[in-house]
Amino acid sequence: MSITAQNSRRTGDAVPNADTVSNTRVTSIQALPTPAQVRAELPLNERAAALVARSRAEVEAVLRGDDPRLLVVVGPCSVHDPDAALEYARRLAAVADLHRDRLLIVMRVYFEKPRSTGGWKGLINDPHLDGTHRVADGLRMARRLLIDILELGLPVGCEFLEPTSPQYIADAVSWGAIGARTTESQIHRQLASGLSMPIGFKNATDGDVQVAVDGCTVAGQRHVFFGVTDEGAAALVSTSGNEAAHVILRGGRGTTNYDSASVADAAALLTRAGLASHLVVDASHGNSGKSHVRQASVLRELADQVREGDPIAGVMAESFLVPGNQPLTDAGRSALAYGQSITDACIGWDETAALLDELALAVQDRREKGSVVPDQLQV
Numbered sequence: 001m002s003i004t005a006q007n008s009r010r011t012g013d014a015v016p017n018a019d020t021v022s023n024t025r026v027t028s029i030q031a032l033p034t035p036a037q038v039r040a041e042l043p044l045n046e047r048a049a050a051l052v053a054r055s056r057a058e059v060e061a062v063l064r065g066d067d068p069r070l071l072v073v074v075g076p077c078s079v080h081d082p083d084a085a086l087e088y089a090r091r092l093a094a095v096a097d098l099h100r101d102r103l104l105i106v107m108r109v110y111f112e113k114p115r116s117t118g119g120w121k122g123l124i125n126d127p128h129l130d131g132t133h134r135v136a137d138g139l140r141m142a143r144r145l146l147i148d149i150l151e152l153g154l155p156v157g158c159e160f161l162e163p164t165s166p167q168y169i170a171d172a173v174s175w176g177a178i179g180a181r182t183t184e185s186q187i188h189r190q191l192a193s194g195l196s197m198p199i200g201f202k203n204a205t206d207g208d209v210q211v212a213v214d215g216c217t218v219a220g221q222r223h224v225f226f227g228v229t230d231e232g233a234a235a236l237v238s239t240s241g242n243e244a245a246h247v248i249l250r251g252g253r254g255t256t257n258y259d260s261a262s263v264a265d266a267a268a269l270l271t272r273a274g275l276a277s278h279l280v281v282d283a284s285h286g287n288s289g290k291s292h293v294r295q296a297s298v299l300r301e302l303a304d305q306v307r308e309g310d311p312i313a314g315v316m317a318e319s320f321l322v323p324g325n326q327p328l329t330d331a332g333r334s335a336l337a338y339g340q341s342i343t344d345a346c347i348g349w350d351e352t353a354a355l356l357d358e359l360a361l362a363v364q365d366r367r368e369k370g371s372v373v374p375d376q377l378q379v
């Protein structure tokens with residue numbers, strides 16, 4: 001029986017039956033192409049796979065303190081226009097190459113947006129920005145863009161939100177995040193335990209860091225949970241645990257936690273949990289009050305903290321071609337300015353390039369001072 005038929009409230013039915021009690025609030029269910037189909041349409045070539053494998057290992061080495069560089073995850077808050085994201089990637093690839101001895105730059109390429117109170121949920125969920133939710137198009141557009149960016153020699157980082165979306169794209173991803181709104185979710189912790197790349201857990205939106213530490217602990221364990229096969233059948237997934245889970249400090253509602261004392265407090269929580277104390281700090285979100293202007297000054301302060309030897313293995317920033325952000329209105333894509341965020345405000349390209357220079361100098365100074373991130377001593 002079709003969902004529509006199941007949903008019809010048959011007022012004449014005196015006795016509920018299996019059809020009338022199921023899916024009463026579901027308006028449609030549509031099949032998607034399977035992960036295997038989308039991956040076969042848009043395969044990862046050997047060069048791209050080698051870059052993914054190498055950059056995942058490099059990120060892990062930076063997080064352990066075995067690689068003295070600073071991880072920098074930088075890019076738009078969200079991708080809404082693949083052409084603009086690719087133009088950004090071309091510019092970033094050149095800068096990443098310039099700073100490759102001091103910075104390990106991973107482009108932030110976020111396709112899934114967890115929203116506080118609703119709104120556009122990202123390119124995969126609504127790729128045409130018009131409420132049509134052509135998710136099959138979104139999955140293909142996302143995968144195409146990841147492959148194009150890898151072709152430039154640039155590794156990519158994503159947030160993982162839908163539990164089954166990684167099967168469509170995760171082979172092209174070198175670093176991942178579980179966001180502040182899902183960091184306490186068992187489903188996302190289980191997911192992280194099976195993901196192939198290092199995964200950062202954000203502290204919660206209220207600023208609680210312990211939930212992110214717990215996220216790392218749980219993601220490090222083995223799990224068995226519901227999933228789908230590459231061919232789209234219901235399945236049981238067993239995982240080995242992700243030993244490269246780490247904490248991302250992103251501030252909270254009205255509070256920041258990027259300063260040296262907060263970083264030290266978080267490192268102590270990790271040590272108490274028996275985890276390595278390496279950290280990533282997000283200059284955006286709660287740490288900047290979502291102001292791109294403030295975000296740039298937070299990054300400058302973080303550069304000083306790196307220089308002084310704080311246990312900061314990586315930083316994150318939201319940056320795009322044009323500074324600031326713009327609303328997505330009913331006029332949709334046609335009314336948007338090119339290269340400007342439609343979610344959080346981003347630092348513009350010129351300032352981003354200058355900030356990356358400053359971070360590279362800070363890493364150089366840290367090295368010359370001989371200070372190292374603490375895990376280099378502990379692991």
Ligand SMILES: O=C[C@H](O)[C@H](O)COP(=O)(O)O
Nearest residue numbers: 077113114115116117343344
């Ligand atoms: O990074 C993006 C946003 O901060 C996140 O998706 C939440 O956005 P919202 O608070 O505007 O919904």
Ligand SMILES: C=C(OP(=O)(O)O)C(=O)O
Nearest residue numbers: 114179180181202250285
């Ligand atoms: C939603 C994001 O961050 P957070 O989970 O820290 O709010 C994001 O980085 O897009």
